[in-house]
Amino acid sequence: MLDTLKLPEHHYLNDGYGLKSWLLTKDHKRIAMMYLISISIMFALGGFFAAGVRLELMTPQGDLFLADTYNKFFTMHGVVMVFFFLIPSTPAVLGNFLIPPMIGAKDLAFPRINLLSLYIFWLGAAFFFYALFSGGVDTGWTFYTPFSSFSSNTNVIPVALGVFISGFSSILTGLNFIVTIHRMRAPGLTWFKLPLFVWAHYATSLIQVLGTPVVAITIIMVFVERAFGFGIFDPVRGGDPVLFQHLFWFYSHPAVYIMIVPALGVMSELISTFTRKTIFGYSFVAFSSLAIAVFGFIVWAHHMFVAGISPYSALVFSFLSFSVAIPSAVKVFNWTATLWKGSISFEPPMLYAYGFMGLFLVGGLTGLFLATLGTDIHLHDTYFVVAHFHYIMVGGAIMGYIGGIHFWWPKMTGRMYSEFGARMSAILVFVGFNLTFFPQFILGYMGMPRRYHAYPDEFQVLNIMSSAGAGVLGIGYLLPVIYLTYSLTRGKAAGPNPWGASGLEWQTQSPPVTANFTEPPVVPAEPYEYTPHVAREANLV
């Protein structure tokens, strides 16, 4: 039956050819596709650095790279993955592509600013590449002073500027989303009919808009110290390096939620679609995104419990940190409850969703150890922390992002990919991920500090497990590149709604026309309405 489907005659991909039609486009979908390519390159680059780190750590002596090289590897792994991959990932690609059709709009509120954000992102990346090819940087992605200001002799300035510039890209994306969600919704599409994906992106955008400027000014202050010899955090002149950490984490803790909250939004869509059932506790899931965004701003100093802050403020920050745990737990419980009495099928995106839930669960629960003061003192800056945030940022954010790519790929390209390949990839990623990062929890409690080039022999066994897992994980990430690229030309036509999903974006053809809809979408009475009719159409047509 599917063979009879053909790609539509006119769609956004064939609406003009040539470089100019892409580089000067105002179409959010084309911009999203350009983001997709850009951040995929950055992901591969970050993965390359990670591979270097894992190779080095297979032996305890630190005999593969020089210490300086290793330090650059983990620094650039962090910088690329955090600022040039994870932060733009789901919002700039999936959010950009999907928010307008999901709310029945023709485009984002500011299409030119959307394109500008992409160019700014490229400019920031160009600074990074300049730094990379002229020797790299070794400060760690956190740029802690006074090391970054006065001690490191690597290219801190271009990297800092790259991060600063790409931050504006993030701000503009967030700003665009907020205005779009407020002002561009189709008539009748009230807030509580919005897909949870949109809610999650709304919360994310708030963080981008509110948090990013603070890291921008912080980077500026490091910049003037390093470039002009000013002294703002310089202890020699009475400055306080801990102040830098406060300002840095005011953004960088919420930044974790910039990465994970959109993935949470993706999950709600996947779980609803593949259970053919509305999300259990819609409003709780919606508000938990906002709660995470707001609470995310009041907990940052749990990154600083051993940094010499007042123990009394440590107490307050520890207490507040648990406040983020609650909305996260609420989400997981609601998703699990959604499965109850569903009509569950395990298409590839749902496999990713299951994997996500397992990994996010571990990531979230291990956060408790770090919010708790008594255990954090021991675990701080050990591999336990490394494992924890990789469970959230890789197991959570990237799993969600790739799951979302698999879910909306038919919408974005009009074609289906190899389901077998996708299943293999989902399983490899899940297994490889756990093999890589679970041993690191144990390493961390054993006391292995992070950012170590060489380490005592007793940590070797667990490190080898971790490196082996990283190999599996790498293959898991490589597979989609192959079958997704293959599907671009050879994949079967997907039809408008291959999964039987409920969102407005599935009411239009795949891939959509430039204006998204050929006729105005029908806004349902309730969010996530599944009727046997829609489902049948999806599976049989």
Added chain:
Amino acid sequence: MSNAVAHADAHGHAVHHPQLQHHFDTMQQQKEASTFGMWLFLLTEVLFFGGIFFAYLLYRMWYFDAFAEASRDLDLMLGGFNTVVLIGSSLTMAFAVRSAQTGSSSGTVRWLILTMILGAVFLGVKVVEYSHKFEVGHVPGPNFHSTSPWAAQEQIFYSLYFTMTGLHAVHMIVGIVILAIITRMAAQGKFNESYHTPVEMTGLYWHFVDLVWIYLFPLLYLVERHN
């Protein structure tokens, strides 16, 4: 007021208003989106300056004597003059927006040019102040020179002074460039009663820059002048 609304609506519902972008339904929606977006941008600016303001307030509490000493070395006359100039430019900007609202292109252009001139005067005075600091060695770093017992902490003050006023000046320069573009558009008659959003948006930005200075002036120039 109601008159203006009716007017805007009349144009807004016209199918092909020349300034209506394809993805908006009405001029009203387009304008609301722009205003909202601009305010969100200003919100990011508040937090941007907020970070460095905190650094300033903290060090001022810690090293009050050094800050008071260094602050007395700033030229109150020039700072005060600049404050008057900048608030004045906000007034002319407000008049420019008002002219645009009433559909007076020539008035808009006139007020915008005046705003730019005042902005340039401000920057000129800033150049004078900066160059003086270079002469007397009040630029933090290896060449910093001060005989005060608090020389080290004075460097923090001057670091913040240069960073804050420097960022403010960058905002001014950007503002003047935008003003120039808007002035050109106004001169070409692109704005009228129903469409003058760019002028309003520029106005919001310019007032914000003024607003930052309203804090910078007392914090930097007026730490303690009574002895």
Added chain:
Amino acid sequence: MSSKGVPLFPEAASTFASNVDSLYLFIVAVSVFFGVAVIIAMVAFGIIFKQKKPGEVGERIEGNLALELLWSIIPTIISMVMFGWGAQAFFEMRVPPAETMTVYAVGKQWMWKFQHPEGNREINELHVPVGKAVKVLITSEDVLHSLYFPSFRTKMDAIPGRYTQLWFEATKTGTFHIFCTEYCGTNHSGMIGSVVVMEPMEYQTWLAGGSTGGTLAERGEKLFSELACSTCHMDNGQGRGPSLVNIVGATAELADGTTVVRDENYLRESIINSQAKILKGYQPLMPAFQGLINEENLVALIEYVKTKSPAAKATPPPAAAPAATTDGMQTPAPTGGKN
């Protein structure tokens, strides 16, 4: 080496290790319970409610307020238990007992330098007696470092320009790791060492064998005259600077009318940056020693000044009351010397 312990845990060699381990296991238990429960539910629902025939849809269940409240409130309560227990363990680690021996640690790219009051100096190795509370005052000569004793379950950042502090009481003899856990540049991972916990008798022998240049305070006393501190800071109070007798731990009034507790960080600042806090009734005459004295000599001076305040040693640790305590640093009560 401590590697011979249970593979999942580092050796537990301090008084708070068992509390931290119990807390850790408590959170592990809670996590396993919730994690396994959710995973079982996910898998079970996935099997039970697997789609039977194409086109089937799930039952529309919008939610359940009671359930939502239940699974919001229960995690809140459990997390508050974690918070409370964690806070208790934390304050135990941050507030040293009244009687401690003090060791000074200076981090430097890329080594740890330790100094004992008796004058012994070590690099990347620290000898301490078992069963005795040891307070480590930490600073750095260059960038941030962090002093980490995994077997004692405690760590604290070394911050240039100020002192931070940790304490521990070793419970078994042996050699355990010292790590630097704050990234500090090229040889960050080479900035490791070992803490050697000895029987008190052995420790005394070790102390006697290694001391060369007199005690720390004696070195400080020498510096005190070499740097001409003694010309102004006369014990009888007749000098141009204030007398330094019985000042440590006491409150003093400054020229601007505010008061300050004169602890190690105060002494440090008053030497390095002498103009920062001028005592009431004195002129800002003292030169700043920023860049003229290194961290090791600085602690010697401070140790010497502290010997002039014998009463301060017996000051009690701050109660849990939030006084102006420094990183849990022992800030003696303003009255000083009680109990």
Added chain:
Amino acid sequence: MSVHIAPKSLYISIFGALMVLTAVTVGAAFVNLGNLNAPVALAIATLKATLVVLFFMHVKYSSKMIKLVVATSLFFLTILLTETLMDFATRGWVAIPKLMH
């Protein structure tokens, strides 16, 4: 959102008020207010800022949405300032004389 055209006289009087407040803040700096110095300067600056925001920037006549944006920025700025200050105020590392009184 309605277009509100304020009379020129309003703008001029706001400008006048801003000038007066500038003079007041300069004057206040020459008076020894002790520890009230900074709060007074900040209070006057905030008053001036409020005038600019309400009238020059038309927030008084703007939609609730815009007012909400302004409030949001202030709310998160407050979080940034107070929570960071919480650490420094309770550290007692360097006493904070201007805060203690």
